Each structure stands twice: as C-alpha cells, then as structure tokens.
Amino acid sequence: MTAIADTARPGALVPAGRRVWNVVRLHVANPWPALILPWIVLVSIHALTWSIWAIISHYAGPGIEEDAFRYAGGVSWLVIYMMIIAIQAMNAGFRFALGFSSTRRDYYLGTVTFFAIMAVVFGIGLGLLALLERATDGWGLDGSFYAPAYLYDAPFAVVAFHYFALYLLFTTMGAMIGALFVRWRANGLYLYFGALALAVVALVWWLLDAGWGPTADFFTTNPLAVVMAWTLPVSVSFAAVGWVVLRRAPARG
Amino acid sequence: MTAIIEATGLSRRFGAVRAVDDVTFAVEEGSICGLLGRNGAGKTTLMNLVTGQDFASAGTVRVFGEDPVENARALTRLCFIKESQSYPDAYRGRHVLAMAPHFFPHFDAALAERLVADFGVPVDRMVKKMSRGQRSAIGAIVGIASRAELTLLDEPYAGLDAVARHIFYDRLLEDYAAHPRTIVLSTHLIDEAADLLDHVLVIHEGRLEIDADTEELRGTASTLVGRASDVEAFVAGREVLAREHIGGISSATVAGLGADDKARAASSGLEVTPVSLQQLIVRRTGGATRTEEAAS
Numbered sequence: 441m442t443a444i445a446d447t448a449r450p451g452a453l454v455p456a457g458r459r460v461w462n463v464v465r466l467h468v469a470n471p472w473p474a475l476i477l478p479w480i481v482l483v484s485i486h487a488l489t490w491s492i493w494a495i496i497s498h499y500a501g502p503g504i505e506e507d508a509f510r511y512a513g514g515v516s517w518l519v520i521y522m523m524i525i526a527i528q529a530m531n532a533g534f535r536f537a538l539g540f541s542s543t544r545r546d547y548y549l550g551t552v553t554f555f556a557i558m559a560v561v562f563g564i565g566l567g568l569l570a571l572l573e574r575a576t577d578g579w580g581l582d583g584s585f586y587a588p589a590y591l592y593d594a595p596f597a598v599v600a601f602h603y604f605a606l607y608l609l610f611t612t613m614g615a616m617i618g619a620l621f622v623r624w625r626a627n628g629l630y631l632y633f634g635a636l637a638l639a640v641v642a643l644v645w646w647l648l649d650a651g652w653g654p655t656a657d658f659f660t661t662n663p664l665a666v667v668m669a670w671t672l673p674v675s676v677s678f679a680a681v682g683w684v685v686l687r688r689a690p691a692r693g
Numbered sequence: 694m695t696a697i698i699e700a701t702g703l704s705r706r707f708g709a710v711r712a713v714d715d716v717t718f719a720v721e722e723g724s725i726c727g728l729l730g731r732n733g734a735g736k737t738t739l740m741n742l743v744t745g746q747d748f749a750s751a752g753t754v755r756v757f758g759e760d761p762v763e764n765a766r767a768l769t770r771l772c773f774i775k776e777s778q779s780y781p782d783a784y785r786g787r788h789v790l791a792m793a794p795h796f797f798p799h800f801d802a803a804l805a806e807r808l809v810a811d812f813g814v815p816v817d818r819m820v821k822k823m824s825r826g827q828r829s830a831i832g833a834i835v836g837i838a839s840r841a842e843l844t845l846l847d848e849p850y851a852g853l854d855a856v857a858r859h860i861f862y863d864r865l866l867e868d869y870a871a872h873p874r875t876i877v878l879s880t881h882l883i884d885e886a887a888d889l890l891d892h893v894l895v896i897h898e899g900r901l902e903i904d905a906d907t908e909e910l911r912g913t914a915s916t917l918v919g920r921a922s923d924v925e926a927f928v929a930g931r932e933v934l935a936r937e938h939i940g941g942i943s944s945a946t947v948a949g950l951g952a953d954d955k956a957r958a959a960s961s962g963l964e965v966t967p968v969s970l971q972q973l974i975v976r977r978t979g980g981a982t983r984t985e986e987a988a989s
Binding site for chain 2: 452453454456465466467469473528532533535538540542543544687688691
C-alpha cells in the first residue's frame with residue numbers, strides 16, 4: 441500500500457504520531473460522554489442495586505442463601521453504552537476529523553487507539569472496584585456487583601483482563617457498525633444486521649447439529665482468561681473489517 | 694505563479710447524475726478564487742474532490758502537486774470549511790476552537806478569540822444547539838484563523854446576516870493581506886463577494902462554464918444607461934444580454950464593447966458602467982438552462 445509508505449516520507453506539517461494522537465484527543469475534547477458519564481451511571485446503578493439488596497436481606501433475615509447477591513448484571517450495560525459511544529464516534533467524529541484535514545488512516549488509527557486506551561482504563565477501573573468490593577465484604581451485604589457470577593472468585597488480573605477484552609470486543613464491533621453506516625448509511629446497517637442474523641442462524645444450526653459438545657467443552661475446560669483471550673482475534677477482525685469499509689468512505693452529508 | 698490546485702478531466706458521478714463532469718482548471722498560488730454556481734451545481738462535490746474527502750470517478754486533481762486523497766502532506770497544509778460540516782454530538786463551540794490548533798499548524802488562537810468576539814459566537818453553547826448562522830460563524834473563524842496555505846470555504850456564511858457577512862469579508866481580507874494564502878470561496882451571493890475575487894470559476898450542472906479573471910470577465914460586457922431612444926439606437930444590431938426600462942430611462946447590458954464603442958456611447962449621452970458579475974453569471978448559467986431544456 442503506497443498510503444503507508446507515504447507516512448514515512450517527511451513533509452507533512454504535523455508528524456504522523458501527533459496526527460494520530462490528535463484524533464485521540466478529539467474524542468475526549470469533551471470528556472463527559474466517554475469518561476465521566478459512564479462512571480456516574482455505573483455508581484448510580486450500583487447504589488440502586490445495593491438498596492434492593494439491603495431491602496431483600498432485611499426482610500429475608502439471616503436465613504438468606506449466601507450466593508443470593510452474586511448475579512447482578514448491572515455492569516453489562518456499560519459495554520453496550522460503550523458500543524453506542526463507538527458508533528457515534530465513528531459517525532460524527534469521522535466527518536469532523538476529515539473536515540479538520542485528517543486522513544482516514546490517521547482518523548481510524550487514532551480512534552482505535554482511543555478505544556484501546558479506554559479498554560485499559562475500564563478494565564483496571566472495574567478490577568479495582570472488584571477489589572474494593574471484596575475488601576468491604578461485598579459492600580457489607582456479601583453482594584457482587586463489579587465481579588458477579590463467574591468473576592466471583594477470579595483474581596484481579598483476570599477480572600481486569602475480562603473487562604478489557606469485553607470492552608475491546610464491543611467497541612471494535614461499534615467501530616465496524618459505525619464504518620458501515622458512514623460508508624453506506626442505512627444500507628450499511630441493513631447489511632450488518634442481515635449478516636448478523638445469518639451468523640446467528642448458522643451458529644444455532646451448528647450448535648444443534650454437532651457443535652454443542654465441543655462448545656460446552658470449550659467454556660468448561662478452558663479457564664476464563666483463555667476464553668476471553670479468544671475474543672481478541674475477533675476484536676482484531678472487527679477492527680480490520682471496519683478499516684476496509686472506512687478507507688473508501690466519502691465524507692459527504 | 695504556480696498552481697496550487699490543478700484539476701484535469703475531473704469527474705464525479707452518483708449513479709446517472711454527473712455532479713462534476715470533466716472539469717479542468719488551475720488555481721494560482723496567492724489568489725482568491727470564487728467558485729460560483731447555482732444550488733446543486735456541483736460546487737461542494739468539486740471541493741470534496743479537491744480535499745480528498747470524496748473520490749473521483751475519472752480524471753485527476755493535484756493539490757500542492759500531489760494527489761490529496763489520504764495524503765497528509767497535502768492535507769495538513771489545507772483547511773476546508775464546509776457549510777454542512779458536522780461536529781461531534783458532545784461538542785460545545787469552545788471544544789471546536791480548542792481542537793483546531795492541533796490540526797492546523799498555523800492556527801492563531803488570539804485571532805480566533807478576536808473573531809469570536811466580532812461574530813458574537815456563544816462558544817459555551819452545544820454546537821448542535823447553535824443556529825445555522827452561529828455554526829457558520831464557527832466555521833468561518835476556524836477557516837480564517839487556521840491560516841492554511843490553501844483555504845477552501847464552502848458557502849461559509851450560510852445563515853449569517855448582512856452585518857456578520859461584512860465582518861467576515863473584512864476580517865478575511867485583512868488577514869489575507871497580512872498573511873497571503875490561496876483561498877477558494879464558493880458562494881451564490883456573487884455581487885457581495887465579487888470585490889474579493891481575483892478569479893472566477895463558474896460551474897453549472899457539473900460543468901465548468903467560466904474560468905476567467907474577474908476583471909477580464911467584467912470587461913466582456915457593459916451596461917449602458919440613458920434615454921430609452923438613445924439606448925435603443927445604440928444597441929441596434931448588437932448582442933443584448935439584459936434590458937430594463939424605468940419610465941423613459943433604459944438600461945441595456947451589451948456584450949463585447951471595445952474602447953471606441955464605449956467612447957461613442959458616452960458621446961451620444963449614454964452612461965457606460967461595467968456589468969455586475971452577478972448579472973453576467975445569471976445570464977450565462979440561467980441562459981444555458983433554457984437552451985438545454987429547449988434541446989431536450
């Protein structure tokens with residue numbers, strides 16, 4: 441690709457590394473939607489969940505099962521929210537960045553870098569909250585909000601890696617959806633949901649036919665970290681498809 | 694003089710629509726070039742092609758001698774402000790201005806601040822809640838203060854009132870005089886911008902109709918004003934582009950008057966004035982539509 445060779449040659453008024461970093465900054469010029477709001481909403485959901493726990497344990501009394509509060513799903517909205525942030529970042533961010541004389545390549549590299557940094561921040565952040573959760577005896581109620589279900593016994597590194605990988609999976613998917621939208625507008629979304637529906641049908645077909653045994657084996661015999669590690673090549677594929685779609689996208693409309 | 698933009702046989706088709714159709718032109722370094730034409734004539738598409746935001750169907754375009762598509766060397770030296778520029782949802786005006794210096798290396802933040810005061814832009818307001826004029830003003834501020842070697846402004850004052858438009862012209866010219874650059878300005882407010890322009894490109898239905906220096910273009914026609922009978926006597930047998938009557942007074946716009954023609958007109962009691970650019974272009978592009986409709 442000649443495009444990549446170009447960056448190595450001198451002459452651009454802004455060097456390549458700074459151009460990419462500028463795009464990262466562009467996404468957090470207003471840090472509110474990506475950096476601040478998710479934590480506020482997360483803490484609010486946590487507070488709400490905690491009050492429900494408190495009410496239940498008050499009325500249930502001492503006879504309550506010990507894993508009663510171990511399956512909260514309050515954290516899961518975060519990845520969906522971040523996917524939406526990713527789609528928005530692609531949609532408005534792309535045209536804005538091109539309007540500010542970015543190349544598509546610099547824009548995409550910067551945006552994916554931004555998602556990766558965010559994945560690290562949220563992975564470590566949620567891991568630390570899980571540690572706090574354990575240190576406070578499940579917020580005083582033996583509850584698991586930040587490390588529920590299968591994360592209950594997992595060490596810090598696994599909890600953090602789990603969220604990092606999950607976050608990356610959803611933001612790269614968001615980047616791909618956003619790229620499809622930027623390139624082909626609504627038709628791109630039809631394409632995505634059509635392909636998704638086909639993939640789900642094919643998966644169910646395969647599971648019913650022959651795949652159930654090996655799939656169940658995969659999830660039960662592999663430790664969580666290995667299962668999550670397998671999402672990384674999927675995330676990379678999403679990001680790659682996103683780039684293939686975006687590199688010929690016009691900045692119209 | 695060197696060419697900053699060179700387009701050769703440049704075309705962009707959307708299905709059957711030829712938005713830009715086999716266009717060849719050059720824009721000289723240091724000039725202020727007007728890209729004029731009616732709505733939907735292809736001005737924005739042409740500027741998208743020049744700045745690598747869209748891909749040509751045929752032909753080539755060179756900016757600073759290079760293909761602008763995905764070319765940071767060319768793109769970091771230019772600034773393209775378009776009327777339809779979109780901003781991230783969460784942006785306030787000040788976020789746009791805070792990002793601009795990172796992307797435009799010659800950006801002058803102090804100048805931008807002065808322009809914010811001149812235009813009265815509420816920079817703490819969410820961009821998506823701004824009026825069209827306020828969004829245009831933000832674009833105009835970035836366009837002027839970025840001092841890019843090549844600045845392209847696409848309908849930069851859509852929604853701005855007459856006062857704000859004059860501030861825009863004044864500040865643009867002021868800064869251009871102090872920091873010369875190449876400017877391409879698309880507009881359909883032709884007469885307002887006419888005094889700014891060194892060169893005029895008129896695009897009509899995707900095709901380049903006129904590519905001429907402003908002065909030269911103005912010289913191609915003159916308007917004669919005088920008593921109706923005198924005017925009629927003078928223009929008999931000439932190509933008349935436009936005619937107006939008010940009471941006994943007539944004015945006629947006539948193509949191709951030489952110096953001696955003008956002298957003769959003056960001696961027969963007619964006032965000879967250069968034609969307005971707008972009238973001329975309306976004639977050329979409006980007229981073309983009619984002949985094409987008649988032909989089809």
